[in-house]
Each structure stands twice: as C-alpha cells, then as structure tokens.
Amino acid sequence: MSLQHRGIHRLGYVRLAVEDLDAARRFALDTLGLIEYDAGPGSQERVYLRCWHEAHAYSYVLERGAPRLVEIGFGVRDTDDLAAATARIAAAGLTAEAAGAGEVLANLGPSLAVTVPAGPTLRLFTDQAVPGYVVGQKAPDWNTPRSLRGTPAPLFLTHVGVTTPDPETAIAFLTDVLGFGVSELLTTDDGDRTLSALLFRTNNGQDIAVFPGMDVRLHHVAFAKEDEVDILRDATWLRQDGVQLDLYGPTRQSYGRTFSVHFHDPCGIRYELCAGGRFSELHPQFQPVRWTEANLGKALA
Structure with a gap:
C-alpha cells in the first residue's frame, strides 16, 4: 500500500491574464521553449503550455484580459482532500468556491478556489489530464527535444x-x-x-x-x-x-x-x-x- 500524502502534494500551474496574448504565447514558445497543449475547440482566448519534462497537460496558462495573476493551482489527492480544505478554510472565516470537472480549465478535475487574505487566489484540484512526456513514457532518453534546442527549454x-x-x-x-x-x-x-x-x-x-x-x-x-x-x-x-x-x-x-x-x-x-x-x-x-x-x-x- 502506498503512502498517502494528504492535502496539497504538488504545484500544478500558474494562470495569468495578458493584454497581448499572441506576444506572450510567441515568447513562451519560441524564446522560452515551452510546448503548447491542444485543449480543443473554444480555447482561442486561452493558451495552455507545459515544459518538455512535465507529464501533465499544462503548468502554465495564459489568457486574454487585463494583466494580472489570475490564480495558482495546486494538486490534491482526491475529493476528500477538497472537503477537508473546505472545512479548514471555513473555520478560518473564509469561503471556498467549488467548481466541477472542466468548468474552470480544460481537463481539470473538481476544484475549489480561495483568495488568500492579503494574497493571491489559489485553486486546489483533484486531477489533471496526463498525456505523458513528450520524449515518451517507455525508456526515454531524456535529451531535450530537437525542436526546442537553442532555447532554454x-x-x-x-x-x-x-x-x-x-x-x-x-x-x-x-x-x-x-x-x-x-x-x-x-x-x-x-x-x-x-x-x-x-x-x-x-x-x-x-x-x-x-x-x-x-x-x-x-x-x-x-x-x-x-x-x-x-x-x-x-x-x-x-x-x-x-x-x-x-x-x-x-x-x-x-x-x-x-x-x-x-x-x-x-x-x-x-x-x-x-x-x-x-x-x-x-x-x-x-x-x-x-x-x-x-x-x-x-x-x-
């Protein structure tokens, strides 16, 4: 039986709004060396990105809007963790806003959002799509993909x-x-x-x-x-x-x-x-x- 690390167990993503989405996307892809995740139809106003060494669908989300930090996403194990977090947040005198799977971001599981007092909005989520490593899941060589060489990647x-x-x-x-x-x-x-x-x-x-x-x-x-x-x-x-x-x-x-x-x-x-x-x-x-x-x-x- 594996050890269950309850509560937050990983930093999942950061989500930003920018006025010039095209410029931000271009820099992230061509200069920084990130990879774009295809979230399907209806995502023209939002870009999902990840690093080549990440197995999850995205870790960086850019969307069109007034420049700001929208939220930071953290992964938890399951809905029991969400319920426990909701109770702790309520005990602190705040309210957590719940959302169903796919309601907030593409291929994101059930979640809750809370604005930290004097701090940013955090979203805790249970799961996220895992397309796997771009270098493959079976016996990868872990070399930077050729298409990204010449960038920080x-x-x-x-x-x-x-x-x-x-x-x-x-x-x-x-x-x-x-x-x-x-x-x-x-x-x-x-x-x-x-x-x-x-x-x-x-x-x-x-x-x-x-x-x-x-x-x-x-x-x-x-x-x-x-x-x-x-x-x-x-x-x-x-x-x-x-x-x-x-x-x-x-x-x-x-x-x-x-x-x-x-x-x-x-x-x-x-x-x-x-x-x-x-x-x-x-x-x-x-x-x-x-x-x-x-x-x-x-x-x-």
Missing part, C-alpha cells in the same frame, strides 16, 4: 513568486490553514516582523515565494533547469533573441539556494530560470533558514 514549473502589502497575514494563512511549510524567511533586524518567506509542500524548498509589495500581484514565474552551466548557456540564447536580462545577470542567490537568471517578456511577465534549491520536508523537526534585513545583500547576491 526548462524542465518544469518550480515556483511562483507573489507580492503582498501584508506578508505576515498571507504567510499565516498558507501555513496555518493550507499546511505549507516555511523553508526560509526574511525578517526585520529585530525579528518582530516577517517580510518574506519561501513556502513549500514539496521537497524543493519553495512552491510559492512571498515578497513585500504595494499590492497583491505576480512577482515572477520560475522554471527549473539542470545546473549552473544550463543557466549560463540559456542567458546566451536569451540575449541572442534580444531579451534584456535583469541588471545583475545570472547569479547565486543564497535566499533559496539557487543559481538563477531573471528576465521579462514583451508583456512584462518576469521569468526566472533556476537550478539548485534547498531540500525541504514537512516534518516537525524541519527548521527554516532565517535572514534579516541586515544581511539582505548576502541573501540575494
């Missing part, structure tokens, strides 16, 4: 960064109600206020990153790469395509323990390609790494 969606004017409230809901762990956190020098946190339900250290900001919005979408050499090569390809990298370029970030490069697409979406990360575990003895404002330069350098 990331492996999988690794985390989503969001900003909030009240990080402590958002972090408290994510940990106390939805069961996220904290792998790293940044506080004021006196330790009285938490300014930022990396939260996880999986073992890669962060599924959602919370940063301080003027309002609730997307900070960045992060995709995983193999190692530092990959990141440096990707930076060359991005520059070749005319992409402006963030000023500090590829860098080792101690906060999160990743080697990363950040950049924007023509629609203003901020992307991160990262390798590494800190192993995390939902265990009572797991302790977060702590940073303060005084060592912020070290944390992000």
